[in-house]
Amino acid sequence: MRGLALALVLLAGVAVAAPDSSKRPVARAGTDARNAVRAAAVQPAPPTVVSALPAAAVLPGRAESLRPVLRPGAIVEQAMSRRSERQRGQVCGDPDLQGEVVGFVPGRINGCGISEAVRLRSVSGVTLSQSALMDCTTAKALKQWTQRGAKPALRGTGGGLAGYRVAAHYACRTRNNRPGARISEHGKGRAIDISGFQLKDGTALTVLNDWNSRHRRALRQMHGSACGPFGTVLGPNSDRFHRDHFHFDTARYRSGPYCR
Numbered sequence: 243m244r245g246l247a248l249a250l251v252l253l254a255g256v257a258v259a260a261p262d263s264s265k266r267p268v269a270r271a272g273t274d275a276r277n278a279v280r281a282a283a284v285q286p287a288p289p290t291v292v293s294a295l296p297a298a299a300v301l302p303g304r305a306e307s308l309r310p311v312l313r314p315g316a317i318v319e320q321a322m323s324r325r326s327e328r329q330r331g332q333v334c335g336d337p338d339l340q341g342e343v344v345g346f347v348p349g350r351i352n353g354c355g356i357s358e359a360v361r362l363r364s365v366s367g368v369t370l371s372q373s374a375l376m377d378c379t380t381a382k383a384l385k386q387w388t389q390r391g392a393k394p395a396l397r398g399t400g401g402g403l404a405g406y407r408v409a410a411h412y413a414c415r416t417r418n419n420r421p422g423a424r425i426s427e428h429g430k431g432r433a434i435d436i437s438g439f440q441l442k443d444g445t446a447l448t449v450l451n452d453w454n455s456r457h458r459r460a461l462r463q464m465h466g467s468a469c470g471p472f473g474t475v476l477g478p479n480s481d482r483f484h485r486d487h488f489h490f491d492t493a494r495y496r497s498g499p500y501c502r
Contacts, residue, residue, distance in 0.1 A: 331363075333360040333361075333362065333378070333381065334360060334378035334381050334382060336381075336382070336385065338365060338366045338367075338385055339360070339362060339365055339381050339382070339385060340362070340363050340364045340365075341360050341361045341362040341363045341364075341373065341381075342360065342361050342363075343360055344356075344359040344360060344361050344375065345358065345359060346358070346359070347359045347375065347412065347431065349414045349429060350414050351414055351425075351429075353425035353429065353430075354414035354415075354425060354429040354430065355414070355429075355430070355431075356375065356376070356377055356412065356430065356431030357377075358377060358378065359375050359376065359377060359412070359431055360375075360376065360377070360378060360381055361373045361374070361375055362374045362375075362376060362381050362384070365381070365384050365385050365388050366385055366388045366389050366393070368388055368392070368393075368403055368404065368405060368406060369404065369405040369406070369440075370405070370406050370408050371405060371406060371407045371408050371440075372408050372411075374408050374411035374412070374434055375411050375412035375431060376411060376412060376431045376432065376433075376434060377430075377431045377432060377492075379432070379492050380431065380432050380433065380434065380491070380492045383471045383472050383490070383492050384434060384471075384490070386471040387467060387468050387471045387472065387490070388403075390467060390471075391463070391464055391466075391467025391468055391471070392439070392464050392467070394463075394467075395460045395461075395463040395464045395467065396439065396441065396460055396464075399441060399445075399457065399460055400441030400442060400443040400444075400445040401441055401442030401443045402441065402442050403439060403440075403441065403442075404440045404441055404442045405439070405440035406436050406438075406439060406440070407436065407437050407438035407439065407440065407446075407448070408434065408435070408436060408437075409435040409436065409437040409486075409487045410428060410433075410434070410435040410487075411428070411433070411434050411435070412428060412429070412431050413426070413428045413429060414429045415428060415429055416429075418483050427474065427491035427492070427493050428491075432491050432492045432493060433474075433489065433490065433491035433492075434490055434491075435487045435488065435489050435490075436449075436487060436488045436490070437449055437450070437486055437487035437488075439464075447460075447461070448486070449461065449477065449478060449485075449486055449487050449488060450478075450485065450486035450487075453477075453478045464488075465477045465488060466501075468488065468490055468501070469499050469501035470499060472490040472491060472492055472499065473491060473492050473493040473494045473495060473499050473500065474489065474490070474491045474493050474499070474500050474501070475488070475489070475490055475499065475500070475501040475502070476488070476489040476501075476502055477489075477502070479502060480502035481502075
């Protein structure tokens with residue numbers, strides 16, 4: 243019996259011994275390529291070179307924070323101070339129009355006067371040679387012409403426009419001071435007369451002397467661009483009363499602006 247048991251044990255050991263070669267089945271033709279594709283699809287992507295490099299190596303010279311540096315407090319305070327000053331000096335609700343609010347201006351004759359007048363000192367950075375009384379409609383028209391007409395016309399001359407020589411603004415009078423004539427738009431705070439232009443380099447241009455000078459193109463461009471922002475535009479070619487200045491007013495006509 244002991245011999246029989248020993249024989250059974252030896253036979254069992256032979257039965258469970260590992261085979262010398264793999265019993266894996268041979269793949270069918272054409273399956274190797276498909277299996278390679280599937281393996282690539284499920285295999286995780288290798289880490290990129292950028293993730294393996296330190297931050298200084300990825301962005302040379304950018305090891306520090308990319309957050310912008312705050313402006314110094316003094317610069318911020320100066321900017322806020324200038325802004326507050328502009329807001330204090332603004333009229334007609336526009337910081338580009340600097341002056342003071344005057345309010346009601348009575349007229350000495352019937353038809354004159356301004357209900358809500360302002361005294362304008364500068365417009366869009368262009369200084370007036372004398373403060374001019376007018377209403378806000380006229381002040382805003384002057385700003386529009388300054389930005390779209392006067393400044394562009396003189397952009398390449400003498401460093402640009404710096405000031406207006408104001409010949410007349412509010413005055414309670416008739417048209418061209420003629421007895422019995424209708425009240426001038428000057429008497430209603432709707433007009434301004436400009437006789438010259440101060441440039442940033444100190445040069446002074448005048449309508450009288452430069453209408454036909456080498457600067458005539460710029461002056462004619464300014465005269466023409468005022469037609470639209472203003473309802474009436476008169477210059478040297480209109481009549482003898484305007485040979486030395488531009489007359490601008492905000493009167494409106496059914497037929498459109500009157501420009502000569």
